Amino acid sequence: MSNTQTRTETEPDTIWHLSTRTRRVLLLAPPLALAGFTVLHPQPDNNAQALMDASTWFMGFHMIQLAMVGLVAVSVVVLADQFHRASAWQTCFGMGLFLVYFSAYDTLAGIGTGLAMQSARDLPTSQQEALFDIVKDWPGLEPWVFWLSLVGTFGWVLALGYLAVGARAAGAPRAEWVFLGLAAFFLLLGHPAPFGTIAFGSLFVAALVHERQSSRPRVARSLTDRDRPPPGERVGHPERRWSDG
Amino acid sequence: MVDRRRTWRRVVLLGVPTLYVLLGLLHPTANPELGDETDRFIGLHIAQLFLIVGLGFVIWLLVEGVTNRAATLARALIIPFVVMYTALDAILGIAWGLAAEAANGLPAAHQPGAGRLVDKLISGDPDPRGLILYWGAGLLWLAVMLSVVAALRDTAPLGALVSLSLGAAVFALGHAPPMGPAGMCLILLGIAWAEFRPSPVRRSSAAVGT
Numbered sequence: 001m002s003n004t005q006t007r008t009e010t011e012p013d014t015i016w017h018l019s020t021r022t023r024r025v026l027l028l029a030p031p032l033a034l035a036g037f038t039v040l041h042p043q044p045d046n047n048a049q050a051l052m053d054a055s056t057w058f059m060g061f062h063m064i065q066l067a068m069v070g071l072v073a074v075s076v077v078v079l080a081d082q083f084h085r086a087s088a089w090q091t092c093f094g095m096g097l098f099l100v101y102f103s104a105y106d107t108l109a110g111i112g113t114g115l116a117m118q119s120a121r122d123l124p125t126s127q128q129e130a131l132f133d134i135v136k137d138w139p140g141l142e143p144w145v146f147w148l149s150l151v152g153t154f155g156w157v158l159a160l161g162y163l164a165v166g167a168r169a170a171g172a173p174r175a176e177w178v179f180l181g182l183a184a185f186f187l188l189l190g191h192p193a194p195f196g197t198i199a200f201g202s203l204f205v206a207a208l209v210h211e212r213q214s215s216r217p218r219v220a221r222s223l224t225d226r227d228r229p230p231p232g233e234r235v236g237h238p239e240r241r242w243s244d245g
Numbered sequence: 246m247v248d249r250r251r252t253w254r255r256v257v258l259l260g261v262p263t264l265y266v267l268l269g270l271l272h273p274t275a276n277p278e279l280g281d282e283t284d285r286f287i288g289l290h291i292a293q294l295f296l297i298v299g300l301g302f303v304i305w306l307l308v309e310g311v312t313n314r315a316a317t318l319a320r321a322l323i324i325p326f327v328v329m330y331t332a333l334d335a336i337l338g339i340a341w342g343l344a345a346e347a348a349n350g351l352p353a354a355h356q357p358g359a360g361r362l363v364d365k366l367i368s369g370d371p372d373p374r375g376l377i378l379y380w381g382a383g384l385l386w387l388a389v390m391l392s393v394v395a396a397l398r399d400t401a402p403l404g405a406l407v408s409l410s411l412g413a414a415v416f417a418l419g420h421a422p423p424m425g426p427a428g429m430c431l432i433l434l435g436i437a438w439a440e441f442r443p444s445p446v447r448r449s450s451a452a453v454g455t
Contacts, residue, residue: 074324096298100327101294104332130351142343148291148335
């Protein structure tokens with residue numbers, strides 16, 4: 001039997017038993033922080049001097065991003081848990097791939113390149129150019145690094161895409177699953193601004209919609225047949241499906 | 246259904262450490278220097294990324310259903326461990342191999358710069374960041390495994406707990422031979438022991454349950 005309610009079923013039977021405050025911090029803070037942080041992504045010209053000048057921040061940025069990627073993975077798992085999908089293979093496998101391969105890509109292309117060009121600063125010019133020749137392709141074109149990026153991003157798309165489908169099936173608001181889908185798509189285009197900002201920002205918006213929805217008072221379970229609105233009268237958001245209680 | 250799930254659980258719990266032992270045995274005892282062949286070294290560290298995901302899953306399965314604080318700590322440490330060990334693998338494995346490979350193709354006059362990069366990745370002199378990464382990842386591994394041991398203290402035999410602890414400590418010293426394969430063999434023994442010969446407490450509670 002279908003139950004009328006003003007929110008999707010979330011909290012019961014979750015794996016992570018978190019207080020509301022903790023859950024909100026874990027859901028909202030990492031994607032928002034990373035979305036803002038990607039705006040600061042250094043984008044030096046592709047020559048030895050520019051990379052040497054930017055090397056310290058290039059390395060520092062990617063070190064910080066490495067920690068943030070771990071926290072964003074926690075956000076995704078906590079959100080998946082809200083739909084009882086944290087243990088699904090799509091979530092575990094997708095986030096596992098994202099965590100390991102995207103982190104490896106971030107480390108190699110970001111920290112490795114920064115470290116290399118920082119170490120080149122006090123070398124003779126000819127050796128600086130030689131070192132630049134070694135690492136200039138690491139941020140994207142070097143075949144091994146490219147595959148790390150591809151597999152890591154695939155993991156993100158798998159987990160977020162699955163979550164968008166799951167949220168839609170669970171009767172989440174349209175905005176929530178659409179933004180989850182956008183988060184999945186935009187990381188395919190790269191992690192620096194604007195695409196990374198849109199991807200992680202979309203995840204933040206989806207989580208925000210989810211939390212706003214779950215903070216609304218629950219109506220469904222308190223409704224008896226006698227209390228139900230007359231046929232034709234709508235309760236709650238017109239876009240929302242009524243899921244089984 | 247339960248049998249199938251248990252089979253998969255054991256495939257992962259025993260398969261991942263076994264593959265890690267194999268990887269450790271194939272791993273060269275020293276990282277490649279300029280002039281050395283690098284393909285196997287790079288390939289092994291790319292493969293290791295899959296096994297790092299697997300190790301995270303092994304830890305998750307070992308504390309599955311355990312609700313004490315140590316189990317919660319072990320679960321919470323999985324993501325930091327995976328990120329840190331991946332960073333270690335990417336810098337001191339893949340980046341090292343790629344740098345050595347590219348440097349091998351440079352004219353002799355330009356190779357000292359590349360050699361300097363390779364040295365800088367691990368030497369710790371004067372830059373300690375490579376060493377911090379190496380020992381940080383190792384100690385994080387030790388912390389997560391000791392949390393697992395503490396979480397299983399009431400359900401696993403003492404021998405299994407000792408084997409897991411010793412294996413974790415030895416593996417924390419490095420995944421290259423001899424430490425890597427030796428440590429992972431001890432971990433494999435500990436997991437198999439805990440999985441197939443549960444402690445008397447667990448067996449008697451299972452008997453009461455029947």
